[in-house]
Amino acid sequence: MNAAGRQADPIAEYEAALTAVLHGPGGEKARMIEELWDGLADTAEAHVDEGESYERAARLAVREFGTVEEIAPVCQRELTIAQARHTARTVILIAPFLVACWYLARTSGLPGTAWQLPRTAQSLAVHLAAVAIAAALLAASTLAATGTLARRLPTPRRLPLVVAWAGTTTSVTMAVATLALAVAAALATDWPLLALAGALSAASHAVVASSARASRRCARLAVA
Known part of the structure; x- marks a missing residue:
């Protein structure tokens, strides 16, 4: 996926927003973001398999995962x-x-x-x-x-x-x-x-x- 496509990707936007608000050890933060990305990607892929377009599947995955405001406090605590x-x-x-x-x-x-x-x-x-x-x-x-x-x-x-x-x-x-x-x-x-x-x-x-x-x-x- 090119840079423009990645910026328009709902999962990429979610990742960027979460990365911006979290603070902590670099290695731990990178590992956490990678795990979140993998989870979102797997969920989006499951929706695609059900017949949804990728963009809609990605938005559904983000919606099911929770907003940045909801997830960030839990991640920040860790x-x-x-x-x-x-x-x-x-x-x-x-x-x-x-x-x-x-x-x-x-x-x-x-x-x-x-x-x-x-x-x-x-x-x-x-x-x-x-x-x-x-x-x-x-x-x-x-x-x-x-x-x-x-x-x-x-x-x-x-x-x-x-x-x-x-x-x-x-x-x-x-x-x-x-x-x-x-x-x-x-x-x-x-x-x-x-x-x-x-x-x-x-x-x-x-x-x-x-x-x-x-x-x-x-x-x-x-x-x-």
Whole structure:
């Protein structure tokens, strides 16, 4: 089918409209849209076999499937949970690195009592580690609640939003860790290691922040 024909196809128009309103992990969204397309195509084909023209068969299939306004909330809920799981996995992977940053700041070869700012950075690192551990525990609980436990218990409606803000908190914590490591590197004797950790912390912040931002958007759409 050429591009013009595809644009005029009721199923293609339905697919485009649904794609535009859904947000979530790219792979999950693509899989969902493909499954919906296959279902609509099979239904339309069944109507064609009954003697309907393709255009009418496609419109009947879309009508039977439900409007975009009716289907989108159900699909978005599934994508929101998928995005929450993605963010949770990201937080779990990042948390150990944040604890390692805490350890580096605590054990770095800083000058003695003349430097008050590094001591502040070390104290801050303890709080960063605590945030990382709390976020990791929440992320692990989220994976359990949306995985095996979801077969027995309903997933709490607000859980994706909680995970989104936990990811946001973790991303902010990574930004603060980057600053703390940069300060420590400027004043420490083993600054190359601290500088490398700071660069990795900045990169981790970008990854977590992006996932958390996507989770917040999905969560808002799911509860709208």
